[in-house]
Amino acid sequence: MKYFLFLLILFYGGCTSRSNKEEKTAIKLDSITTDTYRKLFSSSFKWNDVEMKASNEEKHAFVKSSFPYILNSGDTAYLRSVHAIDFNNDGRKDFVYSGPGPVTMMTVLNITGDTTGFFSQDASIVDMDIVDKKVRRLYTFSLLASGGPAIEGYSIIDINYGENKTDFTNRINLDVIGGVEPPKNFSIFDVESASDSLPFRYAPIALDTPLNYLLELPGNQIGKIFKGTRATVIGQQKDSLGVNWYFTLIGSQYKIYKYVHGWDTTVHSFAVGWVNENGWSK
Known part of the structure; x- marks a missing residue:
């Protein structure tokens, strides 16, 4: 299709x-600035700078409850793409997977204890904005088409935390034909x-x-x-x-x-x- x-x-x-x-x-x-575009196109983001310590058992439990099909291969390489971050600064570990998916890259995010705090996209996280110890914005990259021609996708996702609801708002989508500098x-x-x-x-x-x-x-x-x-x-x-x-x-x-x-x-x-x-x- x-x-x-x-x-x-x-x-x-x-x-x-x-x-x-x-x-x-x-x-x-x-609220999108020149720094926003620098992060989107030339990010220096490192997961080690933002993630919390989490055991492989905790990461496995997150994957099993969110998208268990990735476990079918029996390979544990997926653990390297699972990260624990306190997204909403409530003192609890929230988990996000950002790595290879069934077709292309995939991101799955779940905020602990929040039934609305689930987000998924066929893309990988390349950066994020953290304000007042809360993750407020995600920058993602995806491959929209691999040929005829190859097209890359860039997105900015804003996160707003309410008392009983978390909203993920897609602020902007860019499509970049492969090779654009x-x-x-x-x-x-x-x-x-x-x-x-x-x-x-x-x-x-x-x-x-x-x-x-x-x-x-x-x-x-x-x-x-x-x-x-x-x-x-x-x-x-x-x-x-x-x-x-x-x-x-x-x-x-x-x-x-x-x-x-x-x-x-x-x-x-x-x-x-x-x-x-x-x-x-x-």
Whole structure:
């Protein structure tokens, strides 16, 4: 089913040739800063810095109660991917598995004593924000598609602790076509395309040869952007010729010619890529 949906998205993206005529604005990313993107794309996170001591018996009990099928192989390597953290600062160990799953990476989290404190995603945790001794935000990475082309997914999950309920809110989903280079310098502001057919690229350099037969686009292009498209710039970089490039997020409400989205069409996501600053207005 997922493969069929992916083919539909690929076909739709390839056939789209109309401009974005609707009045739209870039989505505001409240409380998401340049440091947020640094953590997402270039994390230095280490589990040893945040986890509590837990025995293999405790880890095994968590896996057995949450997703016992992983025990069928008889291999105990899964224990390395189980971590104990006091997520809500109540003095009790909460357990999270973040590692290999049946198909791709997998995260399963359970907050002890909280019937609403369960979270799972086909992704691995790459970082987290801890505020006042509580885990408030998770940064995750996943492989959305392995070919045609390969697409990586990045997500930010906010955690809110209520008196009787824990809410996990998916703040943002980014799909990154394999090979897209993250920026070295981060900054955040909104822009709008002033021209049609602006190249969307996976690197901050203009390469228009050879033809990419998989995407049916020249050089390092991953799509073409229509006039009126709003984007959020999260980084900038100059090439060897002094040309300035924007590293942009473009919401899935905008059509990008030939671009292949990795997320399910029911999930609002952002395409990620580089554009020449010429042709854009702030």
